Amino acid sequence: MQVELKVTAGPASGRIFKFEKPDCFLFGRTKDARLSLPDDPYISRQHFLMEISSCSCRITDLGSKNGVFINGIRYGGRKPPEPGVKQAMDGRMGKILNDGDIIIVGNTIMEISIQGKVPCAVCGTEISIPALYEEDKDDVSHRCDPCKERESGEGLESLSESLFDGVNSKPLELLSEILSSAAPFSDSDTPQLSGYHLEKEIGGGNMSRVYVGTCQLSGVTVAVKTMAPQISVDEEAVRLFQREIEITRRLNHKNIVELIEYGRIKDLFFFVVEYVDGMDLDGFIKSRGGKLSMEEAAPIMLGALEGLAYAHRAKIRMKTPDGSVKTCIGVVHRDIKPNNILLAKEQDGWIPKVSDFGISKSFESAGLSDMTQPGMVAGTPVYWPREHITYYRYLNPATDVFSMAAVFYEMLTGRMVREGFDTLYMKSKKQGRPPGMSDFMRVLAENPTIPIRERLADIPGPVANVIDRALKEVDLPPDKHVMRDTLANVRYPNADVFRRELSKAFKKAGIPA
Secondary structure (H helix, E strand, O other): OEEEEEEOOOOOOOOEEOOOOOOEEEEEEOOOOEEEEOOOOOOOOOOOOEEEEOOOEEEEEOOOOEEEEEEEEEEEEOOOOOOOOOOHHHOEEEEOOOOOEEEEEEOOOEEEEEOOOEEOOOOOOOEOOOOOOOOOOOOOOOHHHHHHHHHHHOOOOOHHHHHHOOOOOOOOHHHHHHHOOOOOOOOOOOOOOOOOOEEEEEEEEEOOOEEEEEEEEOOEEEEEEEEEOOOOOOOOHHHHHHHHHHHOOOOOOOOOOEEEEEEEOEEEEEEEEEEOOEEEHHHHHHHOOOOHHHHHHHHEEEHHHHHHHHHOEEEEEEEOOOOEEEEEEOOOOOOHHHHHEEEEEEEEEEEEEOOOHHHHHHHHOOOOOOOOOOOOOOOOHHOOHHHHHOOOOOOOHHHHHHHHHHHHHHHHOOOOOOOOOHHHHHHHHHHOOOHHHHHHHHHHOOOOOOOHHHHHOOHHHHHHHHHHHOOOOOOOOHHHHHHHHHHHHHHOHHHHHHHHHHHHHHOOOOOOO
């Protein structure tokens, strides 16, 4: 699916923004908006967010004063509408966009073009994008005519069996025979995967489940993560996803959970990873009453950063589709949170291991989940800097630095790095819907990070200074290269520098690490 946003009137008239992959587009007066118009008094700092997925495009007002007009109907807006203005029903803040929709904000008029094909949500057959959505409706179920007929008849018939014809992966020699003959998961509570004995579910989230099991050929205990797309699978999206996962499979470090193998069976993707005998950092913090002492936290912090630093400087050689060899320098995690830092129990303490290197975010950015739908956002926004949304496609090591520092902040204080999330989750619960990307954008925009000394007054000064710097946010310029340079100077450019500075701070404060 190709999306084009053309500005037809206003100070930015003539500008065109094109999207061929999932992305986020922020409009407003703020410097880090993709289209920044600071001189229009009718525009708010963060006015609206447009979320482009592989099968739909949603626009949401971000609590602006004057709202967003789409085809003459106003969505959102804190200011009461003028007489004669038609306000969207039920207090709606936005809608799924159609090809040809007209968007008006202040003096700016924009036209949206949505072209291409999307897979049928049932059988996977490609269908052209018509004007699919009725006004004020959020139905994004694309169905071909035969599937519509079946649905209107005896119920929706699942044809997912025809979508896949076996495993598509690059197996290790040891597992090649097992994976090539693997059978699909059963409908039982614990799925059965040929070549593995899966014992029980040990974790998961919106898009995934994690099981502990044994490789029947080697007898090695492993963890198996499964993920199912929320939308019909596009083979190009699968190729992009597998390319990113193949890069992360090359990471080999004692502080990184090893990705042993990955593959696809029918409508499920699976990942066989190193089993860590211990617990995740989230569980460890809870077992200590909600926060850790500086002495207990320091070695975990430095160990996790050592693994992340290795990834940030790793050089990985990959063969491209045309047969040439390309060297990728540095792997960005993009989803750092306490659940993704595992602690392996050893005689002298705990060995931290960073897990899930971007698997969920790669799944989303490849278009295998629809981030425009509430609850389908990959990752945990509590640990995100603002650029995680405003520069969705251009995350870099400095973004990981912020997220890791936010985890350390929580380890030491027992509190989140910014306010607003508790209120958002309570509001969403009352409304009976999970929060979406635009909800998180409002929290990130309205709530700056809180200096750690305001949460923990007795933290040693050198340590506080390092963590506060790693959590710095500024309005960023629209150019992605300038943005990266700016963040590298404002925070730390990567986990290696962050680790060195934190180690020096511990030494100054007399903390053994």
